[in-house]
Amino acid sequence: MSQVPTPQQAPTTPPGGAPAGAPAGVHAVEVTDLAVHFRVRRGLGSVHTVRAVDGVSFTVGRGETLGIAGESGSGKSTIARALVQIHRPTAGSMRVGGREAVGLRGSALRAYRRRMQMVYQDPYDSLDPRMNVLRTIGEGLSVRGVARAEHRRQAAELLERVRLPETLLTRYPGQLSGGQRQRVSIARALAVQPEVIVCDEAVAALDVSIRAQILNLLKDIQQDSGISYLFISHDLSTLRFLADRVAIMYLGRIVEHGTATTVFAEPQHPYTQALIAAVPEVRTARVGSRPMLAGEPPDPASPPSGCAFHPRCPRATDVCRTTAPALRRKASGSLAACHHAADAPGGTA
């Protein structure tokens, strides 16, 4: 938890800039200028390029949680999928534990997968229904080369870490509740002893009373083991609770990035402000009286000119329609990509 940067320490490498030159091993994850583009066919013969992720840079410190927030189509899950090597980046670098992860093959790729595990949204889909809990966790142990004779003992220990009784080892996913399944998914990820766990909407499918338990559990595990999380969620309240730093994404780009405390207390980008205002909370204003963002996110295959947010932005002016704003250090200490948020004195990120 010592990696939370003060506003003076740059939390990211600025897009297009040189890597920060930090010694290898400082960051668990260092992503620089990551781009993931897809070619999609629309109708007959017309091919578009969708820039699902474009020029994204961030770091995750050891023992730190970086939260990535955004709506559907913002590219947040594409980042997760690039990191676990489901999608191949179009450009950019992803360093994990100081080593480059783009372009890995064969045994190097297998070694990489040991350092990076993922917990998915839906534990109903991500656990094999024909494998009991012992075999599910045992697969992770085998990856690490743990002898089969050791599996039962170590799997029981892992269950204890996720606060499940050893008696569940012989159960199948169909016999577990949603919360128990997600705990088994976490135990399976921990079995590999990764440096980083990517959580893609890992609590979104859970009931409220179960969600709180899992969030507490993830915090406990991090405090005990110093593991890093990249936590991807559309739920800002969850990110505020769990993340040390957050990145807000819109249409494939980071529009705001800073410590969770600062971003939630002093959001700089009008999109971040709108997202926070739209969170339905008990004791906030009634539906009709809340400020509301008009329109819908644009088609990623034909993004707007200038700032991608300008068609929905209440503060948009001519410059927003023509010039894409750079991600710059703002007066709050966060980085934000907005022409209308005041820059930090003397700072250009």
Add this chain to the structure above:
Amino acid sequence: MPDAPLQSTGPLEGGPVIAVDRLSVTFPTTGGDGRVVRDVSLAIGRGERVGLVGESGSGKSLTARAIMRLVPRPGEVSGRVLLDGVELGVGATRDPTKWRGRSVAMITQDPLSSLNPLVRIGPQMTEMLRFHRGAGRAAARARATELLTAVGIPDPARTLNQFPAVLSGGMRQRVALAIAISCDPRLLIADEPTTALDVTIQAQVLSLLERTTAEHGTAVLLISHDLGVVSGFCERVIVMYAGRIVEAGPTEQLVSAPAHPYTRALLASVPPIQGELPERLPSIPGSPPLGGARIPGCAFAPRCPIARDVCREVEPELRAQARDGHEAACHAAGDPTWEIPELASTAEALP
């Protein structure tokens, strides 16, 4: 039975639009006694907005489906539903198509599953108007265009010729809402209408739902797992747990002074977006019971931080609390001798 007092009624003028009296839904195939909705009684006045909150398996969606007579086989429904004082499913209302979609309309979480994917939006909208209202082809088409405009569809003429799949989630929910209000229903049941939507689109759809129903004096039963959504929209909130109503009351009262430990836990376990942030989240151990499970005494007792022996033996009645219209089914509610500790911040799966 016919004159059984209706519980959970708030202040109503001119009688409720809908009155649900001891509604139960039983599935013989599930475990326990199979009663997944237990003796739910509620009433909603004209133009009133009432929220039904609960987690998976609480019976909230089945309550809505039972009102709509849409409980799938082999589910069995008992109890009565009265629309403007007329019992549904009896005599003239025996055929649900006489009132379903016309007097009581429903929108669901995913309009893709309620809209026919193979039929353009236009015919799906005009079908309702022609069937229930006897509108002619041209009149129905004109009315459909008006309705789409009213729900904020930018190019109604174009949308009428489109298939549901090409619309965004937010636009589909707008279309579903336009169809739902097309026959000017007395009650609109909205089952998780914004759960699948992004937060900024959710705000738009809720605001639209509020505006359109207020204009027509349509009563709304909003079903959601999210107390935040419900409390921003509804005048009254009903909380369900394990098939029963455990608490009901005016929104203000229920969120500021919840009487049931379950409601209290639901409120506390969501991290706040502003203000002081706890290091750990208050939470309750364990999971909600599976639908239909038979639990002796209070169904919440196995997870309840303040449960005593009586809770495990005697099922608490839904009783009126000190404030008007506020009810709770808890032995401890309103009992000053019952100490109520702070909620623990557990990460435990099982008690």
